[in-house]
Amino acid sequence: MPKTERWQWYVEQFSPTEEHHHAVDRVYYQGHSQFQEIGIVGTRVFGKMLILDGDTQSSQADEKIYHEALVHPAMAGAGDRADVLILGGGEGATLREVLRHPDVRRATMVDIDGDVVELSKTYLAEWSQESFNDPKARVIIGDALKFLAEDDDRYGVIISDLTEPLEDSPSNPLFCDEVFRNIKNRLAPGGIYVLQASTAGFHNLSLHAKMARTLRNYYEHVVSYYTHVPAFDNDWAFIACSDGVNLAHLDEPEIAPYCRELRGENFFYDAETHRRIFALPLYLRRALAESGETF
Ligand code: SAM
Numbered sequence: 001m002p003k004t005e006r007w008q009w010y011v012e013q014f015s016p017t018e019e020h021h022h023a024v025d026r027v028y029y030q031g032h033s034q035f036q037e038i039g040i041v042g043t044r045v046f047g048k049m050l051i052l053d054g055d056t057q058s059s060q061a062d063e064k065i066y067h068e069a070l071v072h073p074a075m076a077g078a079g080d081r082a083d084v085l086i087l088g089g090g091e092g093a094t095l096r097e098v099l100r101h102p103d104v105r106r107a108t109m110v111d112i113d114g115d116v117v118e119l120s121k122t123y124l125a126e127w128s129q130e131s132f133n134d135p136k137a138r139v140i141i142g143d144a145l146k147f148l149a150e151d152d153d154r155y156g157v158i159i160s161d162l163t164e165p166l167e168d169s170p171s172n173p174l175f176c177d178e179v180f181r182n183i184k185n186r187l188a189p190g191g192i193y194v195l196q197a198s199t200a201g202f203h204n205l206s207l208h209a210k211m212a213r214t215l216r217n218y219y220e221h222v223v224s225y226y227t228h229v230p231a232f233d234n235d236w237a238f239i240a241c242s243d244g245v246n247l248a249h250l251d252e253p254e255i256a257p258y259c260r261e262l263r264g265e266n267f268f269y270d271a272e273t274h275r276r277i278f279a280l281p282l283y284l285r286r287a288l289a290e291s292g293e294t295f
Contacts, residue, residue: 007023010041010049010051012056014203014233015203024042027042028042033114035113038052038116038119039051046062046231047060048060050120052163053166055164055166056231057091058093063127065230068266068268070159070238071159071194072259073194073240073269075258076255077192077254078191079190083156084158085110086098086159086161087158087162088163090116091124091128093127095107095109095139096128108139108155110147112144113170156190157192157193157194164207165207165295180215180217180218191244194239197211199234199236206293211295212224213291214294218241221245223248224239225238225239225280227268259271
């Protein structure tokens with residue numbers, strides 16, 4: 001028997017012609033919620049992985065790369081981080097990272113899928129590490145679209161940790177003018193909106209460029225940054241938006257004291273990492289400058 005037949009495989013297809021095969025040694029959960037297909041599997045290299053609609057959301061081995069990159073640049077640059085809003089973020093790791101800073105008085109997380117949240121509590125407790133039970137956490141199971149339309153609070157930092165706006169994804173309706181306006185209206189003056197903004201890999205760079213191009217219609221500073229996420233087998237991009245702060249200009253004097261104030265140790269993020277993830281290669285800068293397509 002060929003060696004590979006001893007394994008079950010989780011195959012993540014990035015595009016019709018590109019895929020990554022992970023050998024699975026345990027299936028913790030496989031099923032459907034009202035909104036999406038959910039898988040939680042164990043793999044040799046990355047440990048447990050959460051998969052939604054066939055796309056890896058995060059892995060035990062490297063989720064801190066993704067979540068620290070998503071949360072800390074914006075939190076380090078924000079003038080006011082008392083009230084933070086998270087859109088999506090079902091695993092609870094974005095919430096965990098936000099709650100590490102002592103300035104945070106309230107962290108509101110709005111995820112549409114109660115099944116993802118409950119399954120994450122059961123199987124992926126290493127991600128949330130009790131943050132769902134933190135008295136500063138306000139966890140709302142509901143559509144971020146509806147929440148943003150009805151809420152009238154202001155937040156110093158808004159973090160979008162939604163699934164990618166692909167066809168059939170419950171996050172797809174959130175990528176429209178009305179929601180971009182609502183998010184901006186929910187930001188406190190000088191606040192920062194940061195979003196996970198799809199791959200910076202060649203197979204779908206145009207989606208990231210389209211997000212950045214769209215957001216330039218709403219904010220003075222729209223800055224892309226990216227890092228390699230090994231479990232995604234991809235470079236992953238983020239966008240930070242603000243009228244007051246350009247996160248690309250943040251450096252050691254702001255970042256080092258911010259990191260010292262965090263509870264526990266960072267895995268990925270510090271001033272040197274910040275400089276690296278905000279330094280974009282020429283092909284990416286060109287793709288961003290040349291993109292004309294908007295949502
Ligand atoms: N790391 C991720 C990735 O690679 O795409 C995103 C992580 S997180 C698991 C994405 C979350 O967005 C999911 O828990 C999903 O339920 C949530 N979500 C999708 N559409 C949503 C909506 N309309 N309102 C609120 N949450 C939504």
